[in-house]
Amino acid sequence: MSRRARRAMTQRRQPVPSRALLVAVLLALVVVTLAVLGVPAGFWREPGPAGFRQELLVSLGLAPPEPEVTPPPGDQPWYQVYFTSPVYPDDASRHHDGIDRHLVQLIDQAHKSVDVAAYELDLQTVADALLRARERGVSVRVVTDTDNLSEDAIRSLQEAGIPVRADERAAIMHNKFVVVDDTYVLTGSWNLTVNCTYRNNNNAIIIRSPDLAQNYRAEFTEMFEQGQFGPRSPRNTPLPEVTVHGTRIRSYFSPEDRPADAVADAVGQAQHSIRFMAFSFTDEALAQAMIERARAGVDVSGVIEKRGSETGYGQLLPLREAGIAVLPDGNPYVMHHKVIIIDEETVITGSYNFTGSAARDNDENLLIIHNPDIARLYLEEYERVREVAAQAEP
Numbered sequence: 001m002s003r004r005a006r007r008a009m010t011q012r013r014q015p016v017p018s019r020a021l022l023v024a025v026l027l028a029l030v031v032v033t034l035a036v037l038g039v040p041a042g043f044w045r046e047p048g049p050a051g052f053r054q055e056l057l058v059s060l061g062l063a064p065p066e067p068e069v070t071p072p073p074g075d076q077p078w079y080q081v082y083f084t085s086p087v088y089p090d091d092a093s094r095h096h097d098g099i100d101r102h103l104v105q106l107i108d109q110a111h112k113s114v115d116v117a118a119y120e121l122d123l124q125t126v127a128d129a130l131l132r133a134r135e136r137g138v139s140v141r142v143v144t145d146t147d148n149l150s151e152d153a154i155r156s157l158q159e160a161g162i163p164v165r166a167d168e169r170a171a172i173m174h175n176k177f178v179v180v181d182d183t184y185v186l187t188g189s190w191n192l193t194v195n196c197t198y199r200n201n202n203n204a205i206i207i208r209s210p211d212l213a214q215n216y217r218a219e220f221t222e223m224f225e226q227g228q229f230g231p232r233s234p235r236n237t238p239l240p241e242v243t244v245h246g247t248r249i250r251s252y253f254s255p256e257d258r259p260a261d262a263v264a265d266a267v268g269q270a271q272h273s274i275r276f277m278a279f280s281f282t283d284e285a286l287a288q289a290m291i292e293r294a295r296a297g298v299d300v301s302g303v304i305e306k307r308g309s310e311t312g313y314g315q316l317l318p319l320r321e322a323g324i325a326v327l328p329d330g331n332p333y334v335m336h337h338k339v340i341i342i343d344e345e346t347v348i349t350g351s352y353n354f355t356g357s358a359a360r361d362n363d364e365n366l367l368i369i370h371n372p373d374i375a376r377l378y379l380e381e382y383e384r385v386r387e388v389a390a391q392a393e394p
Contacts, residue, residue: 006142007070008174015332020155024197024333036063041118049053072213077208078207078209078244078245079205079206079208080206081203081204081205081374081375081377082097082099082102082103082188082190082203082204082205082206083201083202083203083204083381083384084098084190084197084198084201084202084203085198086198086200086201086333088332088333089332090159090199094198095194095197095198098197099197099202099204100123100125100126100192102204102206103126103192103204104125104126104128104129106184106206107126107129107130107132107133107178107180108129108132108133108182109180110133110138110174110180111136112138112181112182113138113139113140113179113181114130114138114140114141114178114179114180114181114236115141115142115143115145115178115217115224116130116140116141116142116143116177116178117144117173117176117177117178117218117219117220117223117363118142118143118144118176118178118191118192118214119145119172119173119174119176119191119351120144120148120151120192120193121148121153121193122151122152122153122194122213123151123152123153123192123193123197124152124156124195126144126153126192127153130142130162131157131160131162133240134160134162139282140157141162141165141220141224142154142157142163142164142165142168143165143167143173143175143220143223144164144165144166144168144173144388145166145167145172145173145174146167146168147172149164149166154178155307165223165224165227167223167229167230167363169229169230171230171357171362171363172178172361173223173229173363173390174351174353174358174362174363174364175351175363175364175389176188176190176191176351177216177351178193178274179213179216179217180215182214182217183208183209183210183213184206184207184208184213185207185209185216186204186206187207187216187283187349187350187365187367188202188203188349188350188351189202189203189204189279189337189350189351190202190204190336191344195333195334196336199333199348200331200333200334200335200336201334201335201336201337201381201385202336202337203339203349205349205369205376207249208244209242209244209249211239211242211244212240212244214238215237215239215251215253216251218236218237218238219233219237219253219365221377222234222236225362229293230255230361230362231255231256231361233253233256233363234256235251235257237251237253237255238348239251240252240257246367247369247370247371247374248370249368249369250367250368251365251366251367252261252350252365252366252367252368253363253364253365254352254358254359254362254365254366255359255360255361255362255364255365258359259359259366260285260358260359262278262366262368263286263348263352263366263368264283264285264286264289264342266342266346267286267290267293268289268291268292269342270293270298270300271341271343272298272299272343272344273299273300273341273342273343273344274298274299274300274340274341274342275301275302275340275341275379275382276303276340277302277304277333277335277337277338277339277381277382277385278302278303278304278337278338278339278353279304279305279337279338280305280308280353280355281309281315281316281353281354281355282313282315282354282355282356283315283354283356283359286315286354287315287318287319289318290319291318291319291324294322294323294324295322300324300325301324301325301326302319302324303326303327303328303329303335303382303389304326304327304328304329304335305326305328305329305334305335305336306329306335307334310328315329315354327386327390327393328389328390328392329389329392330388330389330390330391330392331385331388333335335385335389337349337381337385338351338353339378341375341378341379341382344372344375344376345372345375346368346369346375347368347369347371347374347378348366348367348368348369349367349369349378350364350365350366350367351364351366352364352365
């Protein structure tokens, strides 16, 4: 055998470093470099570096790709509506399988970002889901009301390094919305609390729409990054009306978008029926709009949270005196909805109470959704709430 042939065989027998070994060496070099530079130990848990690490491993075939985010379960994948089911008397042993599990599922599917604007958050199930998201490298940010910063769930997020910003003012940051991966929006009357999950009547809707998410992300950015709360919040909703699978949805943020006017206008256009569930109802103009439609032959009825409903500002008595069938609620705890259903086709829902403080001072959000299927779900909830109220009437 010639010398050249022996050299070629020798070269072919040289071991080729494995891909895993190359990656290990590369990562080791990066870690050593960061240690020399004094980078904190938790560096790899930050969203940016964690994402880089994951992308590197995936590109080299040493880790599976992130799963695709799937829509919430349901017959119609672009939306899902949830209602709480209070049981009286309350029993802590039944505090499981509440509507919080749907939000937890959504957070557990997040692969990029989760922004939470929550007036109050004491559900450890939700806090744990946010912590898991951060561990995966997802960007997690929270805005809450100053009065609720001391909640254990909020503290656990802060201790893990999740940034939490409070409004630091007398009026309240009353939103209850979550934006996931700039695609999904959860909103409604539901505070992320044990009380609102198991004792109080509440609703939540998850909508898959990047356009709608853009609106909510803009509002979140104003609060979290720019500290613009209440009257300081600019009127700059990117897409005030969006269409999702043929359904028109208008979004309003209070006080800048003047949702009180939008609600009164929508009620004023009712042709056949108005049904409402109101935790707090002191808006005289809205009450008058309902009275005028009732006088025009529209069938109007509602349920108002009992506590405070018969005060000087409450509209329960004026509505009743005008002949409108309004009942105080029958939940021994709280009927917390802020919902109006018009002509069995339009739903108004969100964090927005029908009050002056919601219109002028608080941070709130509200949707007007034109969809008879969604309206039917809210009408079914209305009938459940009204039945309980009727049974409680003396």
